[in-house]
Amino acid sequence: MSTFAKPENALKRAEELINVGQKQDALQALHDLITSKRYRAWQKPLEKIMFKYVELCVDLRRGRFAKDGLIQYRIVCQQVNVTSLEEVIKHFMHLSTEKAEQARSQAEALEEALDVDDLEADKRPEDLMLSYVSGEKGKDRSDRELVTPWFKFLWETYRTVLEILRNNSKLEALYAMTAHRAFQFCKxxxxxxxFRRLCEIIRNHLANLNKYRDQRDRPDISAPESLQLYLDTRFEQLKVATELELWQEAFRSIEDIHGLMFMVKKTPKASLMVVYYAKLTEIFWISSSHLYHAYAWLKLFTLQKSFNKNLSQKDLQMIASSVVLAALAVAPYDHTQGASHSELENEKERNMRMANLIGFNLDLKPESREVLSRSSLLSELVSKGVMSCATQEVKDLYHLLEHEFLPLDLTTKVQPMLSKISKLGGKLASASSVPEVHLSQYVTALEKLATLRLLKQVSHVYQTMKIESFVSDDPVF
Structure with missing residues (x-):
């Protein structure tokens, strides 16, 4: 280990070594100085040394050296000059990103160059054997060797920085910025x-924060500024999860947001809650949870109507129509009939869990099992004025399917309505969280509902019926 009377001497020595092509020795010299106990008081020359140090770490792709140096520098300056640490970390991320972008720009086919399932996995022995046997020396191989190592290093950079910045009140803004940049990298x-690993890392950091409540410089999540940073990070996580169509991770992100809200006993701003419910509608629709999908739409409609002052009447009408059709699309029968006691208890627990995520308060008494139900939802749509805001075609369809008794004419009346409704929708100008609405997505479920209604009504009138007559446009009995 080299010893220097002044930090400046170490920097000078490193420059000399770099000039003769000995970057690894230069990095080691700076590493020895940074980790030395002689320099534990912050001084300006140390910042210059750290800038040069991270530059060498990036040039040589020495992620472990970078992490060791940054941890030591955090110890030195976090109580005296945390801004210096922030500047060094920003410089480190900028250099890593720049190198990755330079490598990417040199590759002609980005998709082929980045066709790697896991940036943390080493090259498999069978891959090495295949390359030797096949004599692969073409452009694909050179692209892979050029681009992938730098993207691995950039990913390692994000992980390192998040680990260094975690659970420190003075560094939480930079932590949030790093998380956002990592999300955008994944996207x-x-x-x-x-992305899945990143979500788990952030999840674990918050869990550890709650374990060590007496830790010095621990962030106070209940403080408005801190809470906003934590919420913004998780909403960005939710947005990217849905854009990547990672629906299971999106649902876990919803649970992360809900857990954070429960932890601080506060409700986020209406603008964030609108995004929350908009994503819930997507997640529940993809998972075929039509009842929860409809309830999420109802919450979204209520928020848009109450807080979106720029919402146009046309867009409000489209959102209301989506709520009504989503409610009608819910199967009008109890799918738990005949289930065992344990299955009923699991269903009740799931119902309560989903209701908590949607924002409804459930009574835990056994008789409250049907709080989330199709019938109660339709009643709310009428009582809360949602039905009155929907388009006339949707109102007519609701009245026909829920209140009319037309065993011979139901299908002939429903089909034209569904044809009209399927053409409604499009982009919304004044509801940014709901960029577009397509009522056609409910047509298949509504056709099933109409068939069920028809069968039930016919069963009230006839004891027997031939299939030919049932499907005929002009049934004869």
């Missing part, structure tokens, strides 16, 4: 494996 390059 831009479709890194689904890394």
């Amino acid at each position: 831009q390059y479709k890194r689904t494996t890394e």
Whole structure:
């Protein structure tokens, strides 16, 4: 280990080594100084040394050296000059990103160059054997060798920085910024494996924060500024999860947001809650949870109507129509009939869990099992004025399916309505959280509902019926 009377001497020595092509020795010299106990008081020359140190770490792709140096520098300056640490970390991330972008720009086919399932996995022995046997020396191989190592290093950079910044009240703004940049990296390059890991890392950091409540400089999540940073990070996580179509991770992100809200006993701003419910509608629809999907739409409609002052009447009408059709699309029968006691208890627990996420308060008494139900939802749509805001075609369809008794004419009346409704929708100008609405997505479920209604009504009138007569346009009995 080299010893220097002044930090400036170490920097000078490192420059000399770099000039003769010995970057690794220069990095080691600076590493020895940074980790030395002689320099534990912050001084300006140390910042210059750290800038040069991270530059060498990036040039040589030495992630472990970078992490060691940054941890030591955090110890030195976090109580005296945390701004210096922030500047060094920003410089480190900028250099890593720049190198990755330079490598990417040199590759002609980005998708082929980045066709790696896991940025943390080493090259498999069978891959090495295959390359030797096949004599692969073409453009694909050179692209992979050029681009992938730098993207691995960039991913390692994000992980390192998040680890260094975690659970520190003075660094939480930079932590949030780093998390956002890591999310965008995963989104831009479709890194689904890394995105899942990133979500788990952030989840664990929050869990550890709650374990060590007496830790010095621990962030106070209940403080408005801190809470906003934590919420913004998780909403960004939710948005990217849905854009990558990682629906299970999106649902876990919803639970993360709900857990954070419960922890601080506060409700986020209406603008964030609108995003929350908009994403819930997507998640529940993808998972075929039509009842919860409809309830989420109802909450979204209520928020838009109450807080979106720019919402046009036309867009409000489209959102209201979606709520009504989503409610009608829910199966009008109890799918738990005949279920065992344990299955009923699991269903009740799931119902309560979903109701908590949607924002409804459930009574825990056994008789409250039907709080989330199709019938209660339709009653709310009428009592809360949602039905009156929907389009006339949707109102007519609701009245026909829920209140009319037309065993011979139901299908002939429903079909034209569904044809009209399927053409309604499009982009919304004044509801940014709901960029577009397509009522056609409910047509299949509504056709099933109409068939069920028809069968039930026919069963009240006839004891027997031939299939040919049932499907005929002009039934004869």
